[in-house]
Amino acid sequence: METEIKELKKENRTSHMEYMEGMEVLDSDVQERVIVAMNAYDYDKYTAKDVKAALAHTECTVEDFAALLSPAALPFIEEIAVRAQEETRKHFGNSIYMFTPLYIANYCENYCIYCGFNCHNKIKRARLDEEQIEKEMAAIAKTGLQEILILTGESRKMSDVKYIGEACKIARKYFKVIGLEVYPMNSDEYAYLHECGADYVTVFQETYDSDKYETLHLAGHKRVFPYRFGAQERAIRGGMRGVGFAALLGLSDFRKDAFATGYHAYLLQRKYPHAEIAFSCPRLRPIINNEKINPKDVHETQLLQVIMAYRIFMPFASITISTRECERVRNNVIKIAATKISAGVSVGIGEHIEDNDNVGDAQFEISDGRDVDEVYRAIEEQGLQPVMSDYIYV
Amino acid sequence: MSEVVKNEDKLVIGGKEFSSRFILGSGKYSLDLIKAAVEHAGAQMITLALRRANQGGMANILDYIPEGVTLLPNTSGARNAEEAVRIARLSREVGCGEFVKIEIMRDSKYLLPDNEETIKATEILAKEGFIVMPYMYPDLNVARDLKEAGAASIMPLAAPIGSNKGLCTKEFIQILIDEIDLPIIVDAGIGAPSQACEAMEMGAAAVMANTAIATAGDVPVMAEAMRLAIEAGRKAYLAGLGRVMEKGGSASSPLTGFLRD
Amino acid sequence: MEIVVNGETTECEEIITLEALVGKLGYQKNRIAAEVNGEIVTKSEYENFILKPADKLEIVSFVGGG
Numbered sequence: 097m098e099t100e101i102k103e104l105k106k107e108n109r110t111s112h113m114e115y116m117e118g119m120e121v122l123d124s125d126v127q128e129r130v131i132v133a134m135n136a137y138d139y140d141k142y143t144a145k146d147v148k149a150a151l152a153h154t155e156c157t158v159e160d161f162a163a164l165l166s167p168a169a170l171p172f173i174e175e176i177a178v179r180a181q182e183e184t185r186k187h188f189g190n191s192i193y194m195f196t197p198l199y200i201a202n203y204c205e206n207y208c209i210y211c212g213f214n215c216h217n218k219i220k221r222a223r224l225d226e227e228q229i230e231k232e233m234a235a236i237a238k239t240g241l242q243e244i245l246i247l248t249g250e251s252r253k254m255s256d257v258k259y260i261g262e263a264c265k266i267a268r269k270y271f272k273v274i275g276l277e278v279y280p281m282n283s284d285e286y287a288y289l290h291e292c293g294a295d296y297v298t299v300f301q302e303t304y305d306s307d308k309y310e311t312l313h314l315a316g317h318k319r320v321f322p323y324r325f326g327a328q329e330r331a332i333r334g335g336m337r338g339v340g341f342a343a344l345l346g347l348s349d350f351r352k353d354a355f356a357t358g359y360h361a362y363l364l365q366r367k368y369p370h371a372e373i374a375f376s377c378p379r380l381r382p383i384i385n386n387e388k389i390n391p392k393d394v395h396e397t398q399l400l401q402v403i404m405a406y407r408i409f410m411p412f413a414s415i416t417i418s419t420r421e422c423e424r425v426r427n428n429v430i431k432i433a434a435t436k437i438s439a440g441v442s443v444g445i446g447e448h449i450e451d452n453d454n455v456g457d458a459q460f461e462i463s464d465g466r467d468v469d470e471v472y473r474a475i476e477e478q479g480l481q482p483v484m485s486d487y488i489y490v
Numbered sequence: 491m492s493e494v495v496k497n498e499d500k501l502v503i504g505g506k507e508f509s510s511r512f513i514l515g516s517g518k519y520s521l522d523l524i525k526a527a528v529e530h531a532g533a534q535m536i537t538l539a540l541r542r543a544n545q546g547g548m549a550n551i552l553d554y555i556p557e558g559v560t561l562l563p564n565t566s567g568a569r570n571a572e573e574a575v576r577i578a579r580l581s582r583e584v585g586c587g588e589f590v591k592i593e594i595m596r597d598s599k600y601l602l603p604d605n606e607e608t609i610k611a612t613e614i615l616a617k618e619g620f621i622v623m624p625y626m627y628p629d630l631n632v633a634r635d636l637k638e639a640g641a642a643s644i645m646p647l648a649a650p651i652g653s654n655k656g657l658c659t660k661e662f663i664q665i666l667i668d669e670i671d672l673p674i675i676v677d678a679g680i681g682a683p684s685q686a687c688e689a690m691e692m693g694a695a696a697v698m699a700n701t702a703i704a705t706a707g708d709v710p711v712m713a714e715a716m717r718l719a720i721e722a723g724r725k726a727y728l729a730g731l732g733r734v735m736e737k738g739g740s741a742s743s744p745l746t747g748f749l750r751d
Numbered sequence: 752m753e754i755v756v757n758g759e760t761t762e763c764e765e766i767i768t769l770e771a772l773v774g775k776l777g778y779q780k781n782r783i784a785a786e787v788n789g790e791i792v793t794k795s796e797y798e799n800f801i802l803k804p805a806d807k808l809e810i811v812s813f814v815g816g817g
Contacts, residue, residue, distance in 0.1 A: 112543050149730050155605075155664075173746050173749075174744050174745060174746050177744075178745065179743035181745060194644065268710050365672070369669075377569065395751050396749045396750055397746075397749050400746065400749065424748055425748070427748075428745075428748040431745065432745050432746075436498050515815075515816065515817030516815040516816060516817070517814075517815040517816045517817040518815065518817075519815070521815070524815070537816055537817055538813040538814065538815070538816050539813065539814050539815065539816025539817075540784075540811050540812070540813060540814075541811060541812070541813075541814045542757040542809070542810065542811055543757070543778055543782070543783050543810045543811055543812035544812075545776045545777050545778065546776070547776035550779065550782045550812060551813050551814055551815055552782055552813060563813065563814075564816055564817070566816055566817075579783070579790060579791055580786065580809075580811050581813075582784075583784035583791050583793065583794070584782065584783060584784045584811075584812065584813060585781065585786075585794070586813075617799070651817070652817075656782075657770040678817075679761075698817075700817030701817065
């Protein structure tokens with residue numbers, strides 16, 4: 097370490113449970129309920145009997161979900177896959193939705209020790225201006241995609257709400273569905289971005305274990321655990337059509353994190369029945385300047401177990417399979433449980449057009465570099481139907 | 491035995507605990523049979539209706555109901571929210587507690603409840619401190635609105651009232667059980683103990699029955715049969731119904747064969 | 752004077768409280784509820800509630816029902 101980072105010492109860090117100025121505080125019991133349930137979740141107490149019972153039920157209860165996430169479910173991975181596939185086909189038919197993420201800026205004010213964008217990581221920073229955003233989007237739209245996910249690093253200074261709003265307005269010209277993966281904000285800001293054209297908001301909680309969270313997110317607004325937790329609820333109140341949930345599997349106890357992710361989505365779905373629910377299932381990946389970061393005990397089998405448990409618990413939810421996973425895994429997971437897949441992915445800044453010097457480094461290493469046509473064909477080869485968008489605006 | 495079966499399994503409505511999950515109706519049979527019916531049913535809650543009082547010391551149903559049984563006056567006769575509210579307020583004034591079952595019908599043939607008016611009445615009465623148990627046609631959106639309006643339970647009908655036709659609306663009641671965080675009490679249309687048992691196996695919090703008992707050959711004995719069926723269904727639900735159905739031979743190319751690390 | 756009780760015209764004294772009328776007609780006070788001209792009168796008010804000519808009374812009690 098060349099320069100001393102003061103937050104590496106615990107006594108120099110701010111309280112991660114206290115809101116910072118300007119952060120909207122929701123009157124909601126969802127966080128309390130999720131944390132209590134997660135703390136009470138003892139996955140070792142579940143047995144083969146519980147897993148079999150979960151598979152026998154037509155409606156998956158919270159307890160069934162807990163059993164499906166437990167180690168006792170591992171010997172039943174094939175039976176669970178059969179059930180997950182049934183649920184997926186029942187709710188989605190053969191459709192697999194395609195999209196691509198577009199990183200428009202990678203400036204970040206947070207210090208999250210596992211993330212390539214973190215403010216102390218020496219990477220090349222960039223922020224596309226409106227003209228460059230338009231060029232990138234035009235290039236992406238030419239591939240036939242109709243859904244885009246706009247991402248920024250988490251810097252309110254370098255990527256303010258207005259800037260993101262302008263990107264949404266441009267995106268509306270080229271795409272039918274617009275998702276956002278940006279820093280958490282207040283409900284009035286979500287309402288503004290919805291007006292600008294955004295449909296979905298995804299926020300990764302990373303880990304639901306607040307003590308662990310504190311040791312990973314050392315500085316910046318992301319350090320505030322409850323503000324991040326409330327992002328989906330604020331987005332729904334701001335009028336967004338759908339919200340996405342994720343724990344970054346491997347950061348902490350992945351079974352507890354997956355349980356909390358599912359239960360968080362479950363409670364919000366019950367509270368706001370009109371909201372569309374989506375899951376992402378990222379595992380830790382190596383980043384620039386730190387290749388040692390890895391998903392630890394979340395092997396492919398465990399990852400699949402989590403994805404399938406989400407599917408059976410919330411059979412109507414959209415599940416995205418990340419480019420963090422390789423072609424083999426992605427091709428197979430869409431056969432079983434995932435319903436959305438990215439293609440033509442670049443996680444760096446400004447890489448979709450050639451005559452651009454304003455490029456920034458990537459957030460993590462991707463494992464599947466296939467372009468849109470390749471992914472399209474791969475979906476068809478599985479006997480599935482690639483869908484660019486099934487939205488009708490009313 | 492698991493914790494939940496061993497421990498006291500209580501039905502809680504409006505903060506009041508009940509160990510019985512059988513709500514007994516008191517219509518269509520003689521007052522003399524009410525005590526025996528309540529006792530054989532093990533019921534802790536009984537429904538009543540409000541009507542113009544008879545002059546001159548005639549027998550009153552309250553004199554026949556054993557002590558300690560919670561009274562659940564209904565608003566039968568109401569054709570809209572306003573009338574239901576009026577009947578509920580009068581019922582409370584008789585002095586038998588805060589519970590009220592909202593029943594609003596503007597259909598005299600099938601006596602199907604008017605969901606829209608029921609939501610309105612629920613909202614008004616919940617605000618006035620009543621413990622509101624609305625009878626309704628099983629519709630998920632309406633059930634959500636009723637919860638929002640302050641209902642203490644939801645009482646979906648199984649079949650047209652008095653029809654004894656059983657769980658005609660089964661799939662829709664199941665949706666309410668799965669989605670609504672309130673006791674779902676199956677009301678109207680339950681004609682036989684086997685049907686009450688099935689409702690409880692599905693996860694209903696309680697069953698309300700009247701005609702099935704009132705029209706039986708032996709009222710107290712049928713009340714007992716219904717109690718046993720409700721208890722059996724509840725135990726089956728708590729015990730966890732269901733076994734893994736054998737799927738036949740295993741697939742030639744398993745779905746999970748791709749897994750490597 | 753004449754008043755209307757449950758839809759029936761009833762003859763009674765010129766000055767009479769609700770308490771007295773209920774007793775006279777043989778109702779058990781703890782088994783009924785009463786409305787006068789559409790407004791509920793609570794039981795504690797019966798003693799001091801003086802009826803007027805042509806008042807419309809509704810007196811109700813519980814019966815069997817589902």
